[in-house]
Amino acid sequence: MDILYLLIPLSVVLVFFILGGLWWAIDRGQFEDIESEGERILRDP
Secondary structure, X not given: OOOXXXXXXXXXXXXXXXXXXXXXXXXXOOOOOHHHHHHHOOOOO
């Protein structure tokens, strides 16, 4: 039972890190143009 006092706050902190990383990626424009990267590999240079 005592381990829950450690695991619950650690899981909340982990969720905040994941949400912060997702916000950072969206803010930097990582998901702006998803289709062109998939088509780029099909084109010959």
